[in-house]
Structure formats: structure tokens, C-alpha cells
Amino acid sequence: MNKSKAGLALGAVAAVGAIASWQAPAGEAAKHDYWPGREKVIPHVSGDRRFSGTYDNWKDEASIRAAKAKGLMSHEMNFKDFRWLEKSFDAWPVLEEGKEYFNQPNAAGKSCASCHGPDGEKLKGVYANLPRFNARLGKVVVGPTQIRACAKDYLGIDGWKENTRPNSVLDMYVAHLSDGRKVDVDVISPGPLKEAYERGKNLYFKRTGQFHFACASCHTPPTVGNYLRGQRPSTFFGDAAHYPIYHFPYTLPGDDLAHVFTLQHQIRSCQMLSRMSQGTEGSRSMVDIEVFLKASANGYPMSIPTQEYNMSTDYLKR
Amino acid sequence: MNLTALRQPGARCLAALVAASVLGLFSPGVFAGSGQEKLQKIRAKWKPGEAMVPEFLTLYPCHEEDQPCGKLPPPAVEKVAFKGPLAGDAARGEKIALDVRWGNCAACHALPGAPGGSVGPSLADYPQRRPPVQYTYQRIWDGRVFNPDAHMPIYGTQGVLTEEEIRDVMAFLYQGKK
Incomplete structure (x- = not known):
């Protein structure tokens, strides 16, 4: 077949293919390429048994200590x-700032504490859920969006958006009030x-x-x-239980977040590294991903x- | 769904125009064009080795379902034919393969004379294994021809690398250790 004929014939095939990929039946989700494994996922941290298979090494404190003793x-x-068993000493000033x-207090003398109690005592355990x-906002929200909305509507502060320093350090502060609580996001009940x-x-x-990757491309076997x-990716089960996380010294260009990575910010970081278009923190799709990740930590205690990063060099001796 | 599309910008451009106008989708952002068309757009502003310019990444499918890129279909599989001889620039190929902000092959593969990741098979002894040149070319251009779930980026179809750059990487791989 000569070149131009082949071009025309194959062009027609390409056109048909392009049309086919746009005509998803009404009511059905658009057709995309998916990384295998979706059907195996369950909304509980033990779902990792079907993925990396390391869950029994880190399912609780005793298992982690035993695994360390074995030299794993x-x-x-x-x-x-180190991301769960050990607390970050360096992050304490961030909690103080939060x-x-x-x-x-704002000009009217009102602060977060006016509703949530001094130092947020009424918020204990909230972050684990x-x-x-949010019925008032009429949508599912992540911690940073809740903080933004609260600050704007009740304190008249317009600047505490999801990707700002006050929001991020507050998010970490509020999350730390749930330290030790088991993650429990109900994604079983219809709603x-x-x-x-x-x-x-x-x-x-x-x-x-650009690389045609999924999040799961890196975070599943x-x-x-x-x-x-030189890096090993984590399995996504249980990860969300220690977010927001202290991410010194890594930052994204333009960051002034005291090295706090909320889960939203972490997703943006992953997207940048994988040459994906970065989502907007708090947008519907970004929240959907966070719901999936947090529910994949169900049953695991927050830390x-x-x-x-591991700041201890003990592992070099092993 | 191995859609056979000839790697001919003209033919695919025409096909795309037909498809887009039939569906009334001819608006920027919704129809993003073929990989090599994207590549031309990107390379006018982005130089390999620099951080990717974020605006170009909306040319590809993304996570934001409310944005046009969230609705983009996956790129059609492209089947390509290698026309010899293998005469790329091996030194440039090595640079492409090792640079995080270019080809970044080393993220997953060990390469001839260079260590790398272990997600993909080691390519350190690539010449000794004597893989056919056509296979290597297709594997880099769009590996979904062999395996729809292949992990590797589809370097040609997405316009990550130019045809010349892919040939340079191949020259580096087949040259083996220096």
C-alpha cells in the first residue's frame, strides 16, 4: 500500500476510534484507561493483604516492633x-503555630476556640471521621475546606484558603487532636x-x-x-492516617506552608512528579481521591x- | 482495541478534524490533538531538562472531572513501523534516558553502564539480548500494543519524546556499555 492510501485508510479508522471513545452510553461513566486492581479494593486498611501483602508487618505497634526486631x-x-511509630519532634513548633x-481572636474577640473550646477540646477525635x-455547605469536605469555610463564615477571615499557611498549620493542629483515634470514614452506607x-x-x-500513569501505578505492586x-513508594492502605504530615525539607514551588503536607497538597505533589495536571485543593475530584485514601486507612489509628522522611540513621546499622 | 493508526501527522490530523467536527467538539481544551501535535506545542515553550510547564499538562487526561481535561478520552493505541538504519546519537540518548526532566528511563530501569530503578526489567545487557529493533521502537512509542496494562509511559503516542529522541535512546540501548 502506498503512503497516502495507507494514511487515508488508517485516518478513517482513527476517526471511527475517536468517535467511539466519545460516545459513552448515557448514564455510564466515561471510558478511561484504568490500572488493574480496582475490583480488589476494600475500604479498610486490611485490604492491603490483597495488594502489597505487608500488612501483617505493620498492622499494630507490636507487629511493627517485631518486624523491626527481625531486621525488615x-x-x-x-x-x-518512622511514619507512625515515631512522632516528629520537628513538627511540634508547627502545632504551636496552629x-x-x-x-x-478576631476584631470582635471571636476565635475558633469560641465554638470548639479552648485549644479545641471539643474537636478531639473529629479528624478521624x-x-x-457538610450539610450546610451541601457537599463532602476535607479538613482544609472546613477550616476555610469556618474562618470565612464565622470569623470573617477570607484569607485562610486551602493552600495557605494558616490553613495548613491549623489542619495539622486539629488533626493532632485525633492522635491515636482509629480512622473511620463510612463509605458503606448509601449517600x-x-x-x-x-x-x-x-x-x-x-x-x-503525559506519562499515562495512575496514582495506583506507583502505589500498588x-x-x-x-x-x-532510589525511592520505594508506599502502599496506599493506611497512609492517610498520618496526614497532614511534616514534609521537611521537601516543598512545592511557591510553598509557604511550614512544611505541612495536607493530603490535598500531597496529591498535588504526586501529580506534579508524574507530569499530571495538578488538581485544585478542595475541588470535588480532589476530595473524592482523599475520601478514597482516608477510607483505605479505616481501622488504623491516626498518628x-x-x-x-526517616531522620533516624539506625537502619544503616542493620 | 489495538487501533492501527499510522504515525503520520497529516493523516491523523485529518482524521481528528473529521471526528471533532462531526461531534461538534472543535473547541480548544476539549480536543487536544495527537501526541506529536502536542509535542510541537510543548517544545515551542519547554526545553528538556526544565520543569514541565503546567499549562501543557491539561492537554492530557487529568483527575479533575469538572474540567475539560477530566473528560478527555485515553489516547488511541498507535502502531508504528521502524525504518532503519539505527543511526541515533547514543550520547544524547544516554542523556535523555537519565534525565528526570526528559525521558527518565532510569526511574524504573537499570541501563547499560548506569544503575536505576527496579520496577521495569534491567536493560543493562540489552544488546546481548538482541531484541528486534522494531520491537524496541514500538515498546517505547506505545507498549500497549503488546500489553494493554503496560506500565511504561507511551512516549511516542503522548509526545513525551520526539521520534529523533526515541532513536537516540535506542542507539544508546543497543550500544551497550561504553
Whole structure:
């Protein structure tokens, strides 16, 4: 076949293909390329048994200590040896800053503490159930969006948007009030949270961006357990239990967030590294992904503040 | 769904125009064009080795379902034919393969003379394994021809690398250790 004929024939095929991919039947989700594994996912941290298979090494404190004693590496404990078992000393000043914002009165003398009690005593345990449906806002919200809306509507502060320093340090402060509580996001009962979870699951496995990767491309086996250059990715089960996380020294360009990575910010960071278009923090799809991640930590205790990188060099001796 | 599309910008451009106008989708953002068209747009503003310019990433499917890029269909599989000889610039190919902000092959593969990640198979002994040149070319251009769930970026179809750059990487791989 000569070149131009082949071009025309194949062009026609391409046109048909392009049309086919746009004509999704009404009511059905658009067709995308998905990384395999969606059907195996369950909204509980033990779902990792069907993925990395390391869950029994990090399911509780005793297991982590036993795994360390056996000489297992951090990635075989899903990095819980330092991201969960150990608190971040460096993050304490961040919590102090968050507490200052929390108790800081506005011109009318009102602060977060006016409703939530001094130092937020009425917020204990709340973060373990986030994200959740906010009836007043009429949508599922993540911690940072709740903070933004509260600050604007009740304190008249317009500037505490999701990707600002006051918001991020407050988010970490409020999250730390749930330290030790088990994550419990109900995505089983019918309702907006369940719908968000299902959408988030699809988004987590949807292939996107210039590299045609999904979040799951890196955070499920065989990538989990292997090296990406010098790094090993985590399995996504249980990860959300220690977010927001202290992420010193890494930042995104333009950050002034005291090295706090909310889960929303973490997703944006991953998107940037994988050459995907970065989502907007607090947008519907970004919230959906967070619902999926947080529900994948259901049953695992929150641990705040912890730190992304292992600052201990003990493992070098092993 | 191995859609056979010839790697011919003209043919695919025409097909795309037909498809887009039939569906009334000819508006910027919704129809983003073929990989090599995207590549031309990107390379006018972005130089390999620099941070990717965020505006170009909305040309590809994304997570934001309320945005046009969230509705983009996945790129059609592209089947390509390698026309010899293998005469790329191996030194440039090595640079492409190792640079995080270019080809970044080393993220997943060990390469001839260079360590790397372990997600993909080691390519350190690539010449000794004597894989056919056509196979290698297709694998880099769009590996979904062999495996729809292939992990590897579809370098040609998405316009991550130019045809010349892919040939350079191949020259580096087949040259082996220096």
C-alpha cells in the first residue's frame, strides 16, 4: 500500500476510534484507561493483604516492633516504623503555630476556640471521621475546606484558603487532636460519602497525564516493593492516617506552608512528579481521591505529627 | 482495541478534524490533538531538562472531572513501523534516558553502564539480548500494543519524546556499555 492510501485508510479508522471513545452510553461513566486492581479494593486498611501483602508487618505497634526486631526494611512495614511509630519532634513548633491561630481572636474577640473550646477540646477525635458530608455547605469536605469555610463564615477571615499557611498549620493542629483515634470514614452506607469513595477509587486507578500513569501505578505492586530510582513508594492502605504530615525539607514551588503536607497538597505533589495536571485543593475530584485514601486507612489509628522522611540513621546499622 | 493508526501527522490530523467536527467538539481544551501535535506545542515553550510547564499538562487526561481535561478520552493505541538504519546519537540518548526532566528511563530501569530503578526489567545487557529493533521502537512509542496494562509511559503516542529522541535512546540501548 502506498503512503497516502495507507494514511487515508488508517485516518478513517482513527476517526471511527475517536468517535467511539466519545460516545459513552448515557448514564455510564466515561471510558478511561484504568490500572488493574480496582475490583480488589476494600475500604479498610486490611485490604492491603490483597495488594502489597505487608500488612501483617505493620498492622499494630507490636507487629511493627517485631518486624523491626527481625531486621525488615522500612518498605516492608509500609514506612510505619518512622511514619507512625515515631512522632516528629520537628513538627511540634508547627502545632504551636496552629494552636496560636486556633486561639487568635478576631476584631470582635471571636476565635475558633469560641465554638470548639479552648485549644479545641471539643474537636478531639473529629479528624478521624473526615472527610464527611457538610450539610450546610451541601457537599463532602476535607479538613482544609472546613477550616476555610469556618474562618470565612464565622470569623470573617477570607484569607485562610486551602493552600495557605494558616490553613495548613491549623489542619495539622486539629488533626493532632485525633492522635491515636482509629480512622473511620463510612463509605458503606448509601449517600454522598459512598458516592465520593466510588468516584475517588476510579480516579485513583485512572491513567492520566503525559506519562499515562495512575496514582495506583506507583502505589500498588509491582511498583510497591521495588525501586523508583532510589525511592520505594508506599502502599496506599493506611497512609492517610498520618496526614497532614511534616514534609521537611521537601516543598512545592511557591510553598509557604511550614512544611505541612495536607493530603490535598500531597496529591498535588504526586501529580506534579508524574507530569499530571495538578488538581485544585478542595475541588470535588480532589476530595473524592482523599475520601478514597482516608477510607483505605479505616481501622488504623491516626498518628499526628509524624514525618515523611526517616531522620533516624539506625537502619544503616542493620 | 489495538487501533492501527499510522504515525503520520497529516493523516491523523485529518482524521481528528473529521471526528471533532462531526461531534461538534472543535473547541480548544476539549480536543487536544495527537501526541506529536502536542509535542510541537510543548517544545515551542519547554526545553528538556526544565520543569514541565503546567499549562501543557491539561492537554492530557487529568483527575479533575469538572474540567475539560477530566473528560478527555485515553489516547488511541498507535502502531508504528521502524525504518532503519539505527543511526541515533547514543550520547544524547544516554542523556535523555537519565534525565528526570526528559525521558527518565532510569526511574524504573537499570541501563547499560548506569544503575536505576527496579520496577521495569534491567536493560543493562540489552544488546546481548538482541531484541528486534522494531520491537524496541514500538515498546517505547506505545507498549500497549503488546500489553494493554503496560506500565511504561507511551512516549511516542503522548509526545513525551520526539521520534529523533526515541532513536537516540535506542542507539544508546543497543550500544551497550561504553
